[in-house]
Amino acid sequence: MIRIFVPRDATALAVGTESVARAIETEAAARGERLEIVRTGSRGLLWLEPLVEVETDQGRIGYGPVAAADVTGLFQAGFLTGAAHPSRIGRPEDHPWLARQTRLTFARCGIVDPGSFEDYVAHGGLAGVKRALALGPAAVIEALTASGLRGRGGAGFPVGVKWKTVAEAPADRRYVVCNADEGDSGTFADRMLMEGDPFVLIEGMVIAGLAVGATKGFVYARSEYPHANATFARAIELARENGLIGPDVLGSGAAFDLELRIGAGAYVCGEETALLESLEGRRGVVRAKPPLPAHKGLFGRPTVVNNVLSLATVPWILAHGADAYAAIGVGRSRGTMPIQLAGNVRHGGLFEAPFGLTLGQIIEDIGGGTASGRPVRAVQCGGPLGAYFPPALFDTPYDYEAFAGRDGLIGHGGIVVFDDTVDMAAQARFALEFCAIESCGKCTPCRIGSVRGVEVVDRIRAGVAREANLHLLRDLCQTLKLGSLCALGGFTAYPVMSALTHFPEDFHERARPVAAE
């Protein structure tokens, strides 16, 4: 029977993949063709979604973007045998956009059926946890440290060091918490992974549990991601049925179980201590550190809190060895980063690559410039708390230290592209407005400074005492940066200051190009 792969990733759903799947079923039935339609995650070539693949003797052949109206034509052209068609892209893995990538964390995403544990195992799943069981906790932590893996949520803290701290903290019980509260605009890697390869995250959490002596894990996910949550909840059930989690992990005698928890629309809960408060059932108010969550985390117990991407990379590192991972990357940024290209970009999607590409390569070569065809004016890297980079800084290499050296951050790997119609004073205002909406209210600079900041930007844009107010805005950013407990207040200074520094003309009167639409 011919197998057809149709993605069910939320991005594909948003551009009509369900009607494409139905059209394929209908057309096949009308023609008396017997097909098996496998629903996968996304390959990450998101401008080509819905990207349908057909299994042929030359491998899987992709067609995209496919609309429901194209389906009859595809059958007529003979797409079931991989025949030519204007939307045919050939084997996806040969497509330059995928061929240039180094897929470690996302090796299976878009290929496997996220609803099939057998498929996961058939594609190399469980090799990491089996290796971890053979190595024992201390050697696992050593391997993680040697791999150089740093937290992919944004802070970039070495994962092995964190695990060691938790493992060594005396306690009656410990926890593993996965931060899946992916609130940054321009990021969707956590979502794609939970929808496309959920078992790898579960496997990573099991390894964390075994390594630090935790028997319970929580995944804190977002209410804005209903599809990812449904897929992941099902994966937890399947993992339990197949013995990957439960009282006896893969027959090892060790216990580890997992629970999915859904947030309630508070951006600040992506901050690890606010997340822990929320899990415990309180307002998502940031905790002062110390104590670190590694010492006193969830319910006061030592807790590993790691991002989805960090945990999902762990199985690869164990299966292939720390050296193989550490051999990739530049400087202190080892391994790969799943870069997410978004906003006004021609080729948006997920591009996993070793650290070290320049920002210009990412935007121009990989992203293909803007979707609107207008010049790129600014890119925001690292979410709503990340800096805006002008094309003049496109020589910046993509690594933690190089970005910090240019007053920016790579954060969770999101890059949002803007064309020349963007008003950077409006973007600076939005950053402060967002901070005001999402502030947990604990620190004065964040709670009140953000509101005052919006007012100051409004005065600047209205031409009221402009120089004095620009000075005040810089001063306020400094206060936010130095006087906030967490990154929400502290990093709101990045988008505002970078807009002021690189686009000062927008804070004065300027003739702004208007988009054609």
Place this chain on the structure above:
Amino acid sequence: MPSAWDVELARTIIDRHLDLEGPVLPILHALQETFGCVPRDAAPLVAEALNLSRAEVHGVISFYHDFKSAPAGRRTVKVCRAEACQAMGGEAAGRALLTALGLDWGQTTTDGAVTVEAVYCLGLCAVAPSALIDGEVHGRLDAARLVALALETGR
């Protein structure tokens, strides 16, 4: 359709979650799932069951954007207002929808048909602008399509 307020039903929902570690958010989500909001009368029940003060429970409910004090309209349109959607004209599309319905963010039409809410990122940033309409995702929107989608089954 959300259920009408029912003390016994609320108690049953709360009891179902008491074995969880940190049950407050799962309880509030479940109450809202059933009643369309977290009814005012539910807070004291949650407080009693978990040995918390009413103020603490009220504090949690009011902290999170998701928890409502009254049910939303029959159709909820969540429009993304974050940066990636801004870069693709999302603000103009959102404005057009609000103008078409005569609403501001977070409001419901007087006939109770449609609620429009702002949301900060649906993770559909490469097919911006995007919206979540009654749990279904939509991307590559413009003003006309967003308004059409919102009104389609909203009346």
